[in-house]
Amino acid sequence: MTVRPQGSVRPKLSVAVMTHPARLAAAQRLREQLSAADTTGATVTIACDPAPHEGKATLRSARLAWRQAGADVTHHLVVQDDVLVHPSFLAHVADSVARHPDHALSFFTEWASATAAAARIGALRGDSWVPALDHYVPTQALALPVAIARQVDAFFAPLPLTVPDDEAIHDLLARNGVPALVSVRNLVQHRDTPSIIGNSYLGLRPGVCYRSDLAESGVPDGPILDVPALLPYFSWWDRAAEFRLWNVPGQMEWHSRPITELLDAFGRNPAGPGATASAAIARLAAARPDDVPVPDTALSDLWAAAFILGLVAMTGTDGSIADALARPEAQVSLHTLAPGALRRLADAEELARWADPLADFVIDAVRAGAAVDLPKEFPEHYRSVHRSCTRCDVTAQFGQLALEALGAV
Incomplete structure (x- = not known):
């Protein structure tokens, strides 16, 4: 909005x-x-x-x-x-x-x-x-x-x-x-x-x-x-992707959870975010003769953050992702996502050499996220008590709030 x-x-x-x-x-x-x-x-x-x-x-x-x-x-x-x-x-x-x-x-x-x-x-x-x-x-x-x-x-x-x-x-x-x-x-x-x-x-x-x-x-x-109810974010300090929810019942601030919890709502199928991330990482590795300067785990999280970014940005809009990506502000800001997010994992010169392949990687993830159908609820296999979660008793409850924030429910 x-x-x-x-x-x-x-x-x-x-x-x-x-x-x-x-x-x-x-x-x-x-x-x-x-x-x-x-x-x-x-x-x-x-x-x-x-x-x-x-x-x-x-x-x-x-x-x-x-x-x-x-x-x-x-x-x-x-x-x-x-x-x-x-x-x-x-x-x-x-x-x-x-x-x-x-x-x-x-x-x-x-x-x-x-x-x-x-x-x-x-x-x-x-x-x-x-x-x-x-x-x-x-x-x-x-x-x-x-x-x-x-x-x-x-x-x-x-x-x-x-x-x-x-x-x-x-x-x-x-x-x-x-x-x-x-x-x-x-x-x-x-x-x-x-x-x-x-x-x-x-x-x-x-x-x-x-x-x-x-x-x-x-x-x-x-x-x-408007303040997005759900914000995908790659924490450069923690070197991991998370999603942040605003207005969790009983709370009055942002609360963060690992983005994998949200991705799990899409299920584990061959066309899911995890599968598309693996294919994108393989394409990225082939883009240059030298090795990608960050580990695959970080690239998977970068993909996840960009995937949910595309989903959140295009939810509730009438425009196409092609038109959205053509905006100069989108081009510039998506090119800065990877070097900002990964700055504790590789030095600036290494990230500069990989700037264009990493930007293509991010844009592919955004495009993939914009294309998905929203699930209606977290899958049954993920409805388990998550003892490390201090904000809520059941991880699925938190994830369900995320889906509601996206208007999926």
Whole structure:
């Protein structure tokens, strides 16, 4: 289900570039770039960490950046110093704010986040925005209504410096009931620079759907993806695929289970997801003379996540999967699924060499998932007590909720 945007205001922006003394020169270049190309009349300032000697933290510079909201503006935008922007960026932000004046708007999410999984669903369906679905709101380029922006400093002040600013923003927005949206087209790209706060161990974190020509064109005036009741997701940290359910009875948050539990609903038949995954892995192995840089178990999970992605994206739509896959946002975002998901299993150079075969692998899985008929219930052989499940007593019950979320029952 999608929601059409509502409302239109004439926005007035102020902008702060959030930085650290070690990257002040980069922040100054970014400020100059934004100011030189601006057509909105925005004032662009720099917010540099005032006390870097007190240890690694984002809260100090974030507090300063949000304090710099202009006196007579409707919205305040904070960008981080390590993003790549295009000359038309601020004009596109103003357009987006005019369409969604009461929302927090983020113009980036990294390629392996849960929000990125939603963005891929949105890309296939033709949506322009998706809800932020992680335990944080991406702050690489975030615009807030000024009334909320002015609350940030006081909200952050009592927090331990170990709290990341993106998690703190998430909590502030939740407290105020402000929805956070992320653009399917990422309008900024995260540069590959050493992390000031020690996040380099997380690996490369570019955008889920960034391409120069798309970023230059801005965010289309399109629908918002409704919160998907079921989200297929490859956890890059756990190196395994899972599905997440929202609104499990008695719970008020996402709950995750191994994606194999959902796939089992399709039964063990020759045409099932497992069989098609095996054939696809064999085709992938033949695509290059060198060995695939990740184990078959990870590829099977990658296939499963993409398979359910195709199923979820196309359920309830009238369009064809061919038309969905032809959308440039779908092409870009599906190409980023494998390298983001597998980044703890192979180095970036290996994954880059395999980028095109892995993208074909993912797209084949999406196409296969879009073509399946939904089962009505979990098979009888899987209706057994799953002792490791702390959220519910019977695994089949959880899987049945997943099928209901898809509208199969």
